[in-house]
Amino acid sequence: MQLSRDALLRSYRQMKVIREFEERLHTEIMTGEIAGFTHLYCGQEAVAVGVCEHLDNVDKIISTHRGHGHCIAKGCDVPTMMKEIWGSAEGTCKGKGGSMHIADIDQGMLGANGIVGGGAPIAVGAAMAAKMDGQGKVSIAFSGDGACNQGTTFEAMNMAVVTKVPAIFVFENNHYSEHTGVDYAVGTSGDIASRAEAFGMKVWRGNGVDFFSVYETMREVLDYVRAGNGPAAVEFDTERFFGHFEGDPQRYRGEGELDRIREQRDCLKIFREKVTQAKLLDGADLDAVDAEVMSLIEASVEGARAAARPTAEDVLTDVYISY
Amino acid sequence: MQLSRDALLRSYRQMKVIREFEERLHTEIMTGEIAGFTHLYCGQEAVAVGVCEHLDNVDKIISTHRGHGHCIAKGCDVPTMMKEIWGSAEGTCKGKGGSMHIADIDQGMLGANGIVGGGAPIAVGAAMAAKMDGQGKVSIAFSGDGACNQGTTFEAMNMAVVTKVPAIFVFENNHYSEHTGVDYAVGTSGDIASRAEAFGMKVWRGNGVDFFSVYETMREVLDYVRAGNGPAAVEFDTERFFGHFEGDPQRYRGEGELDRIREQRDCLKIFREKVTQAKLLDGADLDAVDAEVMSLIEASVEGARAAARPTAEDVLTDVYISY
């Protein structure tokens, strides 16, 4: 099915917002202004956007420690996210959560999550709720190639199969969990999908740096799951452009690997090439998006810098405390 | 390979000891003399014995809540076990552990375990130790068809594959986890072995009520694992003759199921038929074993009744305590 011009522009814009959000964070983090551990999603944009473009607010997703991309793709407000990362009282979590805990329940975004493997069981619960509601909603757990070894992820897959709920396990295989290679840590020589399949699910595989591959794969997956066939899993082969966290020296990378993936496996470049070659959009259309995105990011950073800081009293709100 | 007469007699005896140990417990429990939760292994004897007859003390096993059979098969002292179940100070665990926690480290028996799924990760550690020692030792985790859904079991399988250690995951599929059917709880319609296989292990399947099937299957498995090929998994189809725990009304059983399995799927009957038909042993040989076993069990019960009881001071020993 052919995507409309609007849909193409929107998808490109979403990917570009994520890209520039992350590139900017990368620069800002080096100045020391941003606190905490930040994991950048740069390189994987096609997955978040190719998945979430099929969803609306009633569908749920849950993310990981590397959550900015999923948040943006699922509709979290970008300037407010930036404020959160800056630790402002005006941020998505009032400065209490930071990069690893951005959530927006109203948008169906059940949170980034600092615990590797924490998300998949929660997604199963959201899928149970979707099944109770009976309106074809789905629930999606994003997990990495490292998270796929956590017991919680396995339990979640089996439970989704047993309870036949509309849960989708999206595995973003970026080849590394921290500094360890997927071929080492995943006993099936790095093959995540076939292990998921053995849990009794239908599985798909896609090219996670090509928006169109992700988007078309997810169309099939979602048709299947929304039709009530129970859970499914998808593995996307993708790339992370930065270190595991900001500050990672990345000595585990191969010679020239970072240049090569930026050159050959950049989802934005690939998208631009495909749509311009197919004459679906022209360069100027995309350039206009780029410019608009750059100013959004610039405004977000300025907004975050200027935003109200939390105060000591805020520590005590949003939780029941006794003494 | 043909088993020697001695080996046949020993194997039969081991199975018979387990059987009569459990049958007797079943009776004794009804009198109220034995405290706590007791899970009887009756019906599954061919698995414990068919596996453990291949092992010696330096090989490790770890068991489950349903542990008596594994303990006996691995060489724990039967009268001392009986004392433990009676809560005596002379029991295997001085009355501190009871039925669910019998262990004998010197015999390579790393414990029954009250936590479903608790054993498999521990077996991986023992397998790491075996690999360090480099003498072809193995480590075996017994798990049920319910335990195979626990995250810890999955993690253990992956970790064993990744670290290429001599761990063997023996799944005793007795079709029930408590009162729930394996077809319901294991998403792959009850197929445990193929899910294990998908973790990257070689797997085997065997008839868990036929000692010879278990024994021959395990010979292959052990040859493979002792040769340094990494971990393996085996699924044995077996039967539990009693309830999940003593007191279970078993309304989940099919019409006549208990009679049928006692009739057609009794590993002791099957063994007797096979060896007598093949004229490897005659009825009198086996009857003599039976008689000897009955008196062992009788003596064990008498010993347990007469054994020293623990005192209040014993609560405070065998653990560091502060206040």
Next chain:
Amino acid sequence: MARMMYREAVLRTIFEEMERDENVVMLGEDIVGGMGTAGGPEAIGGIWSTSTGLFDKFGGGRVIDTPISESAIIGAANGLALSGKRPIAELMFADFIGVSLDQIWNQMGKFRYMFGGKSKCPAVVRMAYGAGFNAAPQHSQSVHSLLTSMPGLKVVIPSTPADVVGLLRTAIRDDDPVMFLEHKALYGAKGEVPDGDYTIPFGHARLSRAGQDVTIVTCGLMVGFCERVADKLAAEGIGCDVIDLRTTSPLDEEAILDSVEVTGRLIVVDESVPRCSLATDIISLVSEKAFSSLKAPPAMVTPPHTPVPFARELESAYLPSTDKIEAAVRKILAWR
């Protein structure tokens, strides 16, 4: 008023709340019992008989029998709660917080705070706790000290059928995660239960015996033990306040401090192990906030700091007993 068992009070309250609010859903291992067997669903209800009949009434969409996967059970409760449902998850034994703690401690308990107050997590985790059945070290523990120490969780421990009803109803309707601890040895206990939409607010202790001489703070199974001691001593003219905390988080500090102001003497009787425990929590609270009222050193009656042993003799030596409680009262009265 109706007379019923503690376990019936659990079942009836869940039943009524499921009838009242279609968002209430239950999940756990063998809570239906018989799934995938010849006997079929409900062949055996939950092993504590606290969910019998719910599947037949409300169906498999709202009464979800699960594989043995406690992390996924609590995780699923989290996902249900974040999606607007009101899950009641069952851990068959409280000891299984070991295999599911992350979803309780780092997820459930933290969502509201770490998401900046923009989410709620109305989940109840019911669990059978406590010793007395010779169930040995891994099936007998009292986990309320652990859970009370975790910010973001509410911890509820009913000691009577009436309190089960009133507190469980409040728990199910609460927008925060609630740990609901049911003592195994109380399931068969009988008592009167108020009719109608009876609820008990959290953070309000119950003064189950009143006296002027000693304050005994306790909860769960131990309440009955303390009451027996108080009744015995009352005959001798020794008066004990017995405070049944009902909820340890929130904690009714006022009830405790008010009582100690009068009695000047505090004994905490609790089934959880002593180090960094509820007992130390209450003693520390009183020492800090009612220091001048104290006429004698505060004391605790708890098990020793060991696992729960199996054998009958060992388990009873391990547990607080009426004798030990009585001795503690006499000792504190005799001080100086």
Next chain:
Amino acid sequence: MARMMYREAVLRTIFEEMERDENVVMLGEDIVGGMGTAGGPEAIGGIWSTSTGLFDKFGGGRVIDTPISESAIIGAANGLALSGKRPIAELMFADFIGVSLDQIWNQMGKFRYMFGGKSKCPAVVRMAYGAGFNAAPQHSQSVHSLLTSMPGLKVVIPSTPADVVGLLRTAIRDDDPVMFLEHKALYGAKGEVPDGDYTIPFGHARLSRAGQDVTIVTCGLMVGFCERVADKLAAEGIGCDVIDLRTTSPLDEEAILDSVEVTGRLIVVDESVPRCSLATDIISLVSEKAFSSLKAPPAMVTPPHTPVPFARELESAYLPSTDKIEAAVRKILAWR
């Protein structure tokens, strides 16, 4: 004596013990770093640089890099320990006891007792704990109260490089399971380390400052905070005993009680949340056993009972600070 960083003290002690005893083995996530990558093993050592070079020296059989599977990591440590090895397992962050608690609480901590004393479990679990890095609610927790509350575990919290060496060596050689908590904010701290086979026995607190007026009991990162306050107040003639517990299980009760007998005033300064905590544990101990010595209500300086918030302003308001400690000392001295 050699001067080194806290993290170097960890690494060096592990290195020396691995050299000394071939049964010592290490396992954890990314402790080798680079497995299965173009960079190869040791491309990156552990993320805390506490295992760098061990793989090259001792090989993959004894330095085992694992998948992200904390339950299996601790479980494997258990199996190694029961098989006669001396495993040192690393949890990258202490918060990950959430995903591995069963193997710590219900297995490791209970083997010796529930097997009737016939087994030993010489495993060390190292973990990076504590706040100060704005690592937010799931990566900043202090878990020693939780772990101290669990029978069968020893809990060790070194505050200096010298203590790292002495205590870690004792931990590795101990036949019981030891939880070894390293504060993230101390990894870069420098100090003198005694040469040779230096060990520190468990259960012996260190008196890091001596004074007559107030007893401050503390551990870990907070020791330095308390020392600074003590030094400042010493200039005014106010004397503080600063007791660095070193191990919270076993606990050096004597050191605490002896000090309070002199000072009559107790303040516990701790980074873990307050309910059912180490702070209440110590206050309760002193209230029970040194009641008559107390001249003022005991006090605690801890974070509030909330998750650890992210933003800089919030995290520093959350944590105990020298200002808050100083205020607590002045307040307790001004009492009545």
